[in-house]
Amino acid sequence: MTTNNGQQRIGIFDSGVGGLTVLRELYRQLPNESILYFGDTARLPYGSRTKQEILQFVREILRWMVQQDIKMAIMACNTSSALALETVRSEFNLPILGVILPGARAAVQHGQRIGVIATPATAASNAYRRAISEIDTTAQVWQVGCPEFVPLIEQNRLHDPYTTEVAREYLTPLMQEGIDTLVYGCTHYPHLAPVLRAILPSEVKLVDPAVHVVAAAAQELDLLGLLNTQPPLPTRFCVSGCPQQFAQLSVQWLGCTPMVEKVYLPTSPHSPVLLEQVD
Ligand code: DGL
Numbered sequence: 001m002t003t004n005n006g007q008q009r010i011g012i013f014d015s016g017v018g019g020l021t022v023l024r025e026l027y028r029q030l031p032n033e034s035i036l037y038f039g040d041t042a043r044l045p046y047g048s049r050t051k052q053e054i055l056q057f058v059r060e061i062l063r064w065m066v067q068q069d070i071k072m073a074i075m076a077c078n079t080s081s082a083l084a085l086e087t088v089r090s091e092f093n094l095p096i097l098g099v100i101l102p103g104a105r106a107a108v109q110h111g112q113r114i115g116v117i118a119t120p121a122t123a124a125s126n127a128y129r130r131a132i133s134e135i136d137t138t139a140q141v142w143q144v145g146c147p148e149f150v151p152l153i154e155q156n157r158l159h160d161p162y163t164t165e166v167a168r169e170y171l172t173p174l175m176q177e178g179i180d181t182l183v184y185g186c187t188h189y190p191h192l193a194p195v196l197r198a199i200l201p202s203e204v205k206l207v208d209p210a211v212h213v214v215a216a217a218a219q220e221l222d223l224l225g226l227l228n229t230q231p232p233l234p235t236r237f238c239v240s241g242c243p244q245q246f247a248q249l250s251v252q253w254l255g256c257t258p259m260v261e262k263v264y265l266p267t268s269p270h271s272p273v274l275l276e277q278v279d
Contacts, residue, residue: 007233008069009068010035014188017191018186018187031232039246064266071226097217100127100131100209112140115204119150120146121145146189167196171199180203181207184210238262
């Protein structure tokens with residue numbers, strides 16, 4: 001691994017603007033860190049992809065990020081964390097963090113009847129149920145796949161009454177189970193917080209795994225002696241799709257129009273190529 005010169009970035013990625021909810025936490029908890037953000041907008045939504053596709057995309061992204069000399073990668077994407085984290089961790093020689101374990105740990109601290117809203121791929125993977133029951137065998141978990149949310153958010157239809165209607169449909173079975181905690185099992189969903197909060201009973205606690213993955217990243221960087229002490233470089237935003245579209249959509253969460261680059265990822269050959277083998 002390259003030695004930290006105080007300028008190495010943390011690489012974070014998602015299919016689109018969902019990772020901005022993790023970026024927001026990075027700015028809040030680790031204000032000295034420089035960030036490389038990648039949104040795979042040409043290939044979203046990830047939530048209806050197969051495990052094989054997600055693995056290929058994640059390998060391509062990580063290979064490119066390593067070329068950009070990142071010091072740590074955060075999968076700001078539950079679908080990638082559920083389907084690819086375990087595999088790529090043993091293929092790349094750098095710390096890689098996912099959102100599911102930190103989210104599961106936080107959920108059991110809040111309640112015992114836990115609802116998880118997620119992409120269809122994450123819900124079907126059972127990743128949250130498994131992670132939660134490994135920590136607390138008494139907690140009950142209900143997972144709902146929400147295929148319409150990511151396209152609605154990426155189309156900036158946050159205030160469309162149709163979005164509220166869809167949200168009500170997804171949340172109703174969870175409310176009927178009497179959940180006390182709801183986990184955002186997709187990094188896009190905190191962008192819907194006002195819509196979800198208006199539907200849910202006020203006693204239901206909302207858990208955003210972004211808060212907890214960034215806390216875990218801070219701990220790990222500290223442990224590895226990789227925390228930045230210098231003022232950060234401006235965040236570098238890169239996408240695989242249309243940069244203008246990403247910039248226009250992001251401005252409402254970033255508070256300014258970001259400069260966005262289009263990048264072409266090195267494509268994977270059919271059999272996975274390993275960048276650096278772990279010793
Ligand atoms: N935001 C990502 C997640 O947390 C991906 C959503 C998607 O592209 O379907 O799963």
